[in-house]
Amino acid sequence: xxxxxxxxxxxxxxxxxxxxxxxxxxxxxxxxxxxxxxxxxxxxxxxxxxxxxxxxxxxxxxxxxxxxxxxxxxxxxxxxxxxxxxxxxxxxxxxxxxxxxxxxxxxxxxxxxxxxxxxxxxxxxxxxxxxxxxxxxxxxxxxxxxxxxxxxxxxxxxxxxxxxxxxxxxxxxxxxxxxxxxxxxxxxxxxxxxxxxxxxxxxxx
Amino acid sequence: xxxxxxxxxxxxxxxxxxxxxxxxxxxxxxxxxxxxxxxxxxxxxxxxxxxxxxxxxxxxxxxxxxxxxxxxxxxxxxxxxxxxxxxxxxxxxxxxxxxxxxxxxxxxxxxxxxxxxxxxxxxxxxxxxxxxxxxxxxxxxxxxxxxxxxxxxxxxxxxxxxxxxxxxxxxxxxxxxxxxxxxxxxxxxxxxxxxxxxxxxxxxxxxxxxxxxxxxxxxxxxxxxxxxxxxxxxxxxxxxxxxxxxxxxxxxxxxxxxxxxxxxxxxxxxxxxxxxxxxxxxxxxxxxxxxxxxxxxxxxxxxxxxxxxxxxxxxxxxxxxxxxxxxxxxxxxxxxxxxxxxxxxxxxxxxxxxxxxxxxxxxxxxxxxxxxxxxxxxxxxxxxxxxxxxxxxxxxxxxxxxxxxxxxxxxxxxxxxxxxxxxxxxxxxxxxxxxxxxxxxxxxxxxxxxxxxxxxxxxxxxxxxxxxxxxxxxxxxxxxxxxxxxxxxxxxxxxxxxxxxxxxxxxxxxxxxxxxxxxxxxxxxxxxxxxxxxxxxxxxxxxxxxxxxxxxxxxx
Numbered sequence: 001x002x003x004x005x006x007x008x009x010x011x012x013x014x015x016x017x018x019x020x021x022x023x024x025x026x027x028x029x030x031x032x033x034x035x036x037x038x039x040x041x042x043x044x045x046x047x048x049x050x051x052x053x054x055x056x057x058x059x060x061x062x063x064x065x066x067x068x069x070x071x072x073x074x075x076x077x078x079x080x081x082x083x084x085x086x087x088x089x090x091x092x093x094x095x096x097x098x099x100x101x102x103x104x105x106x107x108x109x110x111x112x113x114x115x116x117x118x119x120x121x122x123x124x125x126x127x128x129x130x131x132x133x134x135x136x137x138x139x140x141x142x143x144x145x146x147x148x149x150x151x152x153x154x155x156x157x158x159x160x161x162x163x164x165x166x167x168x169x170x171x172x173x174x175x176x177x178x179x180x181x182x183x184x185x186x187x188x189x190x191x192x193x194x195x196x197x198x199x200x201x202x203x204x205x
Numbered sequence: 206x207x208x209x210x211x212x213x214x215x216x217x218x219x220x221x222x223x224x225x226x227x228x229x230x231x232x233x234x235x236x237x238x239x240x241x242x243x244x245x246x247x248x249x250x251x252x253x254x255x256x257x258x259x260x261x262x263x264x265x266x267x268x269x270x271x272x273x274x275x276x277x278x279x280x281x282x283x284x285x286x287x288x289x290x291x292x293x294x295x296x297x298x299x300x301x302x303x304x305x306x307x308x309x310x311x312x313x314x315x316x317x318x319x320x321x322x323x324x325x326x327x328x329x330x331x332x333x334x335x336x337x338x339x340x341x342x343x344x345x346x347x348x349x350x351x352x353x354x355x356x357x358x359x360x361x362x363x364x365x366x367x368x369x370x371x372x373x374x375x376x377x378x379x380x381x382x383x384x385x386x387x388x389x390x391x392x393x394x395x396x397x398x399x400x401x402x403x404x405x406x407x408x409x410x411x412x413x414x415x416x417x418x419x420x421x422x423x424x425x426x427x428x429x430x431x432x433x434x435x436x437x438x439x440x441x442x443x444x445x446x447x448x449x450x451x452x453x454x455x456x457x458x459x460x461x462x463x464x465x466x467x468x469x470x471x472x473x474x475x476x477x478x479x480x481x482x483x484x485x486x487x488x489x490x491x492x493x494x495x496x497x498x499x500x501x502x503x504x505x506x507x508x509x510x511x512x513x514x515x516x517x518x519x520x521x522x523x524x525x526x527x528x529x530x531x532x533x534x535x536x537x538x539x540x541x542x543x544x545x546x547x548x549x550x551x552x553x554x555x556x557x558x559x560x561x562x563x564x565x566x567x568x569x570x571x572x573x574x575x576x577x578x579x580x581x582x583x584x585x586x587x588x589x590x591x592x593x594x595x596x597x598x599x600x601x602x603x604x605x606x607x608x609x610x611x612x613x614x615x616x617x618x619x620x621x622x623x624x625x626x627x628x629x630x631x632x633x634x635x636x637x638x639x640x641x642x643x644x645x646x647x648x649x650x651x652x653x654x655x656x657x658x659x660x661x662x663x664x665x666x667x668x669x670x671x672x673x674x675x676x677x678x679x680x681x682x683x684x685x686x687x688x689x690x691x692x693x694x695x696x697x698x699x700x701x702x703x704x705x706x707x708x709x710x711x712x713x714x715x716x717x718x719x720x721x722x723x724x725x726x727x728x729x730x731x732x733x734x735x736x737x738x739x740x741x742x743x744x745x746x747x748x749x750x751x752x753x754x755x756x757x758x759x760x761x
Binding site: 027029030032033036037039040041043044045046047048050051054055058064133134136137140141144148 | 448
C-alpha cells in the first residue's frame with residue numbers, strides 16, 4: 001500500500017484479529033434504500049397522474065360525452081377505510097417498539113383485513129360500472145390508474161402477510177430488529193397517500 | 206501493531222475470510238454478489254451488445270452506400286434501425302456506465318461492497334434477459350418504429366416485436382432503477398469516515414447526479430410504456446388519435462425520461478474523465494467544486510429540457526420559448542466541465558497514454574456535439590433540420606464522442622486495476638487513431654447531409670446525397686475494424702499481459718491504494734484519507750503533513 005506506515009503483513013493480521021474479536025458492523029441502510037425505492041414508485045404515479053391531467057386539459061369535454069356519472073359513496077367509504085388503516089398499522093409499529101409481538105400481529109392482521117375490504121369494495125365497484133376498459137379515454141385512464149393502485153394495495157397486503165408469517169418464529173422481530181414491520185408500514189402509508197391524490201383526481205375534481 | 210501482539214493472536218482463529226483470495230473465471234458466470242465481479246459482468250455484457258449494435262449499424266451503412274434499397278429491404282432496414290438505437294442506448298451505454306460505477310464506487314470511497322449486494326446482482330442479471338428478449342424480437346416481427354416508438358406508428362407496425370420491445374425496456378429500466386438505489390445509498394452512506402462529500406473523487410459526484418436522474422425519470426418512461434402496452438394489447442386508446450387518444454402525451458412522457466437519459470449515458474463518463482485527466486496530466490483538477498456541482502446542475506436542468514425534442518409536434522409558442530432557454534442554459538454547466546478539463550491539461554505534464562488519448566478525443570468530439578446541440582436548441586434552426594441527418598450527426602458526436610470514447614478511456618485507465626495486467630499501449634494508440642478517424646469520417650458528413658435536407662430513418666435517398674454517404678460508409682467500416690485491435694489487446698492482456706503494479710499511474714484516489722486486482726472485500730484495512738483525490742505535484746510539507754503522507758513527494 002502506497003504511503004502506508006504499516007507493514008502489509010501487520011495490517012493483514014490486524015484485520016484477522018479484529019474480525020475474530022468483534023465481527024465487523026454492517027450499518028443498516030435498508031430503510032434509506034426503501035425510501036429511494038418509494039421515490040421511484042411515486043414518480044410512476046406522478047407520470048400517470050400528469051398523463052391523466054394532460055388528457056383532461058386537452059380534451060374538449062371531460063369526461064367525454066356519454067360517460068356515466070361515477071358513484072362517490074362507495075369509493076368514499078373505501079377511502080375512509082384505507083385512511084384509517086394507516087393509523088391502525090402505526091399501532092403495530094408502536095407495539096413492536098415495546099417488544100409486544102402479539103399486539104403487532106393483531107394490528108397487522110387488522111390492517112391486512114382492511115386492505116382486503118378495500119380491494120373487494122373496488123372489485124364490487126368495477127363490476128357495477130357501466131363502462132369498460134376501452135369505452136373511452138376517461139374509462140381507460142380510470143381503470144389503469146385505479147387498477148395500478150389496486151395492484152399496490154395487493155402487494156402491501158402480501159407484505160403484511162409475509163411479516164405475519166415470519167413473526168411466528170419467536171424473536172424474529174423485536175424492538176431492536178423490526179425492519180420488515182417498518183418497511184411494510186412505510187409502503188402502506190405510501191399506497192394510502194397515492195390513493196388520496198387519485199381519489200381527488202378521478203372522483204372529486 | 207507490534208510483534209508481541211501478533212504472537213498473541215490465537216492460533217485457532219479462522220483464516221481471514223476472503224482476504225487475499227482471487228476470483229476464478231467461472232465466478233463471472235454465477236450470481237455473485239461481489240461488486241467487482243458484477244462490475245466486470247456489466248462491462249463485458251455491455252461490450253457484447255456494443256458489438257451487436259455495431260453490426261446493425263454497419264449493415265445500415267452498407268445499405269446507405271447506394272441510394273437504392275439493394276442490400277436489405279426497407280422493412281428490414283426499419284427493424285435494424287430500431288434495434289441499433291435500442292441496443293446501443295439501453296444495452297450498451299447504460300450497462301457500461303453501471304459497470305464502471307459498480308466496480309469503482311466502493312473502491313473509491315473505501316467501502317467493502319455496495320450497500321445492497323444481492324439487489325446489485327439481481328439488477329445485473331436482469332440485463333441479459335432484457336437483451337435476449339429484445340434481440341429475439343428480430344426473428345418474430347421486428348419492432349420498426351425507432352427507439353422512440355412513437356404511437357400511432359408503433360401501434361401499427363411490427364406489433365409483436367413492439368410488445369417484446371416494451372417488455373425488454375421495462376425489465377432493463379427496472380434493473381437501472383435498482384442500480385440507482387444502490388449507488389445513491391452507497392455513495393451517501395458508506396464512505397470511509399475521513400471522506401466528506403467534497404473529498405470524493407469526481408466520478409462519485411457524477412454517479413450521484415446520474416442515479417438521481419435515473420431514480421426520478423425512468424419510472425415515468427415505465428408509466429408511458431405500460432400505457433402503450435395497454436394500447437397495443439388491450440385495445441385502449443391512450444395514445445391512438447383514431448380512438449380519441451393523444452399521442453403527444455406519449456411524447457412528453459417518453460422524453461421526460463429520454464432526454465435526461467442522455468445525461469444518464471454521459472454523466473458517468475464526465476466523472477471518469479475528471480478522474481483520468483489529472484492523473485495523466487499530473488496536475489490537480491481545475492475547479493473541483495465547479496465540476497462536482499455542475500453535475501448536479503446538469504441533472505436538475507436535464508429534467509426540464511425534454512420538449513426540445515418536440516418543437517415540431519405542435520407545441521405552443523410559450524413552451525418552445527421555455528424549453529429553448531433551458532436547453533441553452535444546460536450548455537453552461539457542461540461548458541464549465543469542459544473548461545475545467547482543458548484548464549487541468551493546461552501546462553500539465555501530459556503523458557499520452559491510450560487513456561489520455563481517448564480523453565482528449567472525448568473532449569474534442571463531445572465539444573462538437575455540444576455546439577451542434579446549442580444550434581439545435583434554437584427553435585427556427587431545429588424546425589429546419591428536424592428529422593434530418595444533422596440531428597443524427599449531433600447525437601452521435603455526443604454519444605459516440607462522449608460515451609464510447611469515455612468507456613474506452615475508462616477501460617484503458619482502470620484495466621490494470623480490474624485485471625492485474627497492463628494493456629498494450631502500442632495497440633491502444635492504433636485503436637485510438639482508427640476510432641477517431643473512423644468516427645469523424647462517419648459522422649462529420651452527416652452535418653452537411655442534414656443541412657441539405659436528407660431525411661433520417663429511411664433506407665433510400667436521393668442520388669445527389671451519394672458521395673457523402675459513401676464517405677460515411679467508409680468511415681463506419683473503419684470504426685468496425687477499429688474494435689479488432691481493442692478486443693485482441695484486451696483479451697491478450699488479460700491473459701498474458703505484464704503484471705500490473707498496485708498503482709501503475711501513481712494516482713491518489715483510493716482504488717489505487719489496494720492490490721491489483723483488489724482482494725475480495727477490497728481493502729486489508731479500511732483506508733484513511735491522507736490527501737485530496739487530486740493533489741498531484743503539490744508536494745509534501747514536512748512540518749505540516751504527517752510523515753506517512755506520501756512517503757515522498759507525489760511526482761508532478
